[in-house]
Amino acid sequence: MDDFYEFMDYVEDEGYIRMPRNIIRDMENPLEKYNNNELLKRYRFSRETIQHILLNLVYPAEPFIDQRGLPICPITKLCVALRFYASASIQRVIGDTGSMSQTTVHRIIQEVSENLARNLRQYVKxxxxxxxxxxxxxxxxxxxxxxxxxxxxxxxxxxxxxxxxxxxxxxxxxxxxxxxxxxxxxxxxxxxxxxxxxxxxxxxxxxxxxxxxxxxxxxxxxxxxxxxxxxxxxxxxxxxxxxxxxxxxxxxxxxxxxxxxxxxxxxxxxxxxxxxxxxxxxxxxxxxxxxxxxxxxxxxxxxxxxxxxxxxxxxxxxxxxxxxxxxxxxxxxxxxxxxxxxxxxx
Structure with a gap:
């Protein structure tokens, strides 16, 4: 292991260019998976607007305490609901695309809809x-x-x-x-x-x-x-x-x-x-x-x-x-x- 670090110091001293580090994207996150045009077709909103809705309306302070029970992250919940609003697809179909049960999709749509509806008088006036x-x-x-x-x-x-x-x-x-x-x-x-x-x-x-x-x-x-x-x-x-x-x-x-x-x-x-x-x-x-x-x-x-x-x-x-x-x-x-x-x- 010491030989490895000595070799890396030698590479830096000699001015060799390091290879760019590979970044592994989270393909379960639609914001990472799709570009803006694809997001508009599937969710009706751009990346920036989805993030705005997520941070300010639906889950402004979502707690992340532990990973027990395989919790679904807020951005995935929001995108599941947006996909339903935009396409009116059957819950089971939406769940199959995200490896979720129909019951989970139903609960997510209900939760996101309730959180958005609480902001009705703020935006509809x-x-x-x-x-x-x-x-x-x-x-x-x-x-x-x-x-x-x-x-x-x-x-x-x-x-x-x-x-x-x-x-x-x-x-x-x-x-x-x-x-x-x-x-x-x-x-x-x-x-x-x-x-x-x-x-x-x-x-x-x-x-x-x-x-x-x-x-x-x-x-x-x-x-x-x-x-x-x-x-x-x-x-x-x-x-x-x-x-x-x-x-x-x-x-x-x-x-x-x-x-x-x-x-x-x-x-x-x-x-x-x-x-x-x-x-x-x-x-x-x-x-x-x-x-x-x-x-x-x-x-x-x-x-x-x-x-x-x-x-x-x-x-x-x-x-x-x-x-x-x-x-x-x-x-x-x-x-x-x-x-x-x-x-x-x-």
Whole structure:
């Protein structure tokens, strides 16, 4: 052994170049195994964003005391959940790729979803006053509709039959079980507000009328206008399309309304195509379904905030026909007519 060290000293003294040391990568760690493009296709996020989510949201202080029981490292847990959100693969298939049981994958998805859902109000919220003014300017650039703070609509996410006496209230107009999720979208297709508790049979207008965001607009804690389709009731802050337009101003209003409100439809498309689990039937208990939906809403806004590339894939959303057109009282109809006359009578 002494001869070996003497030889190494001789090599260094003589200026010989050492061979580079081989680095053995951990191939079980997806961040080591895949490049950024491959990570985006499989997990919808770049390496830097996955590390950000891991360190700041899911496992900010994961203890590593010992190796008893062959514990799964936090980065593997996070990537298992992200793979499920992105691909909606069967748990057993995801487990086979990582040498895990189906039960372990189920427990990981539940754990990560719960940790992400706890950050819902941190990432899914209306901006401050300056941010609201900026949003109104961006909305105006999209469709020429003044004063818009957000666009509201509902989307259905399929679930398994929850069973019990009240199971049928989850059956929507198309005949399948779902949750009707209310979303208010911003101009960058970010989610500003989300309601995840109503069954598929609930009408969009009923969900909005019972929501906290409606109360905040009523009390003027939130300012500006919301745009909704004809299923919603016209108010002084929520504007709906003008049916059977007869004047040029009404046609301009409808065109601006359609172009601007299309933001919420694009939001649903990006959200569900980025996280394909939302476009399939979620085979979980209702509590876990709510956590998964909330977790993907958080991840969606993080992706927009950090400028993550959206992987374009073929996607067809299952659209549920809206409820009958809401009857507009004379006072609300007059409010809309005055707004059209003031802003679109060019």
């Amino acid at each position: 209306f901006p401050d006053r300056n941010g609201m003014n900026n949003n109104r300017n961006l909305f105006f650039e999209i469709g020429g509709f003044p004063g818009v703070s957000g666009c509201v609509d509902g989307t259905h996410i399929e679930i398994k039959n929850p069973g019990g006496e009240n199971a049928e209230v989850f059956r929507n107009r198309k005949g399948w079980m779902s949750l009707n999720i209310q979303v208010i979208a911003g101009p960058r297709c970010e989610i500003l507000d989300i309601v995840i508790r109503w069954p598929g049979s609930a009408h969009d207008s009923r969900i909005f009328n019972n929501s906290a965001v409606r109360l905040r607009f009523e009390q003027e804690l939130l300012t500006g206008l919301l745009l909704g389709d004809s299923a919603y009731q016209q108010t002084h802050y929520l504007f709906t399309p003008a049916l059977n337009p007869a004047t040029r101003a009404q046609n301009l209003y409808i065109n601006a309304h359609i172009r601007t409100r299309n933001v919420v439809e694009r939001t649903f498309g990006i959200w569900k195509s980025r996280f394909r689990c939302l476009a399939t039937c979620l085979q979980y208990k209702l509590r876990n379904v709510v956590r998964i939906i909330a977790a993907t809403a958080v991840l969606h806004n993080i992706a927009i905030l950090r400028g993550e590339q959206h992987v374009q894939e073929d996607f067809v959303d299952r659209v549920v026909d809206g409820p009958p057109v809401a009857v507009i009282p004379a006072r609300e109809n007059a409010i809309r007519a005055a707004f059209i006359q003031r802003h679109f009578n060019i």
